[in-house]
Amino acid sequence: MTRNASPRKQGVLLINLGSPDSTDVGDVRRYLHEFLTDPRVLDNPAPIRHAVVNLAILPTRPKESAHAYEQIWTDEGSPLIIITEKVATLLRERIGANFDQDLPVVVGMRYQNPSTRSALQKLAGLGVEDLFVVPLYPHYAMSSYETAVAKVKDEARDLGLDMSLTFQPPFFDDPDYIEAMVEVAKPYLEEDYDKILFSYHGIPERHLRKSDASGCHCLQSEDCCQKASPAHATCYRRQVHATTWAFTEKAGIPPEKWDLAFQSRLGRDPWLMPYTDKAIEDYPGEGVKKLVVISPAFVSDCLETIEELGMRGKEDFLAAGGEDYRLVPCLNEHPRWIDTLEKFVKTFVDGGFHDARPTVPVART
Incomplete structure (x- = not known):
């Protein structure tokens, strides 16, 4: 009660x-x-x-x-x-x-x-x-x-x-949220795979700087996400890394088996990198033939997951020489x-x- x-x-x-x-x-x-x-x-x-x-x-x-x-x-x-x-x-x-x-x-x-x-x-x-x-x-x-x-x-x-x-x-780092995602992904990770790609919705780099109340932390060094800072409370980049770290630790995925990238950019201004579409196209040439993709920024499947990742992403991967492409569903009604x-x-x-x-x-x- x-x-x-x-x-x-x-x-x-x-x-x-x-x-x-x-x-x-x-x-x-x-x-x-x-x-x-x-x-x-x-x-x-x-x-x-x-x-x-x-x-x-x-x-x-x-x-x-x-x-x-x-x-x-x-x-x-x-x-x-x-x-x-x-x-x-x-x-x-x-x-x-x-x-x-x-x-x-x-x-x-x-x-x-x-x-x-x-x-x-x-x-x-x-x-x-x-x-x-x-x-x-x-x-x-x-x-x-x-x-x-x-x-x-x-x-x-x-x-x-x-x-x-x-x-x-x-x-982003709530243990129940992480555990729910791991549970949804489990069937897609039980079969052999070369890499799991964590694809998050992209944002312009300037959005990180505007959200940094300190004005002197985000994107100021290559390891800014690893350095403790009050800016992390509103830092999208740090939080998606935290989600990925928590997921891979919970699921027992070694560092060499996962990557993180950003999708859905718009315009010519600098956006968070690396880019999902480029990573997907490059993987087969780097020996990644079996790819699992997950998008933890979305809790419900939508255009960005179903069409952008599930359809276009798969088509690009297979056209570049990939063999097996698996998209993990969002949490949805799990x-x-x-x-x-x-x-x-x-x-x-x-x-x-x-x-x-x-x-x-x-x-x-």
Whole structure:
């Protein structure tokens, strides 16, 4: 049984990235416009950002992206949204079975539908006064975790909600999260393989520098991720390394059997390296014929995992001479992942997050 430490009505909000409403080019354009005009995603000054989006990206990218979404779309709709809704259903069932109170669990997306605003309105309508928000991003980045937290705060303020907000901190090294990933990956690692590639979503190098409150640590030396620093609390690069180190230790993978790379770069500015697509193309020439790929930055399968890694990545690897390409699914609805989310909720209900609410800076342009 779980004790309710708060006399106020409690609830849970799961926040994920979002998806177009359909594969129609117009819906994809609306999604990309909202996503790319977010100042925490494209952090150029507003006039430059809007010019780049409206003049350089939106004239051609929506049609290309719509085709990519068509490759992964299901009869139910967007995989990311369908999976997130199923996770919410499973979490509700766990709460109903193991908690001594009713906690509504609602899904909201940072971009498009179901919107963050509509999710907050639904929770307010259910009488929720004390809200636990779980950004479904294991790692801190201004273009993912930070923008999701800021969006919830902005919408709650604009709606005039009398609602206390508590945020799940990034869980990149949480033992249950790591164990859940290892459990999902186990069948893909039982067969022989030459290398496992940890592919994380890329971000521009300048995002690391902007997130470094000290202003003098991130990317200042080759081993900055190995040196202890308060900057690691908001350092995406350090946190994805920490996830990889924890996973490989838990799974017993020796250093020579794994690599780390970054996918999905955009534009010409320097992004975190090495690049996933180049690594995949180069591996066969380096003797890596059997490759396992995992993407721990995503907890739900989506365009970046299913199409970019699962389809294009596999095609490129085999075309370069590779023989066996295995993509590990995301955590999705795996029971160990639901266990982890249930633990997060229990910590909130028991009052364990009072000193763990992240500070989110104002958008920097």
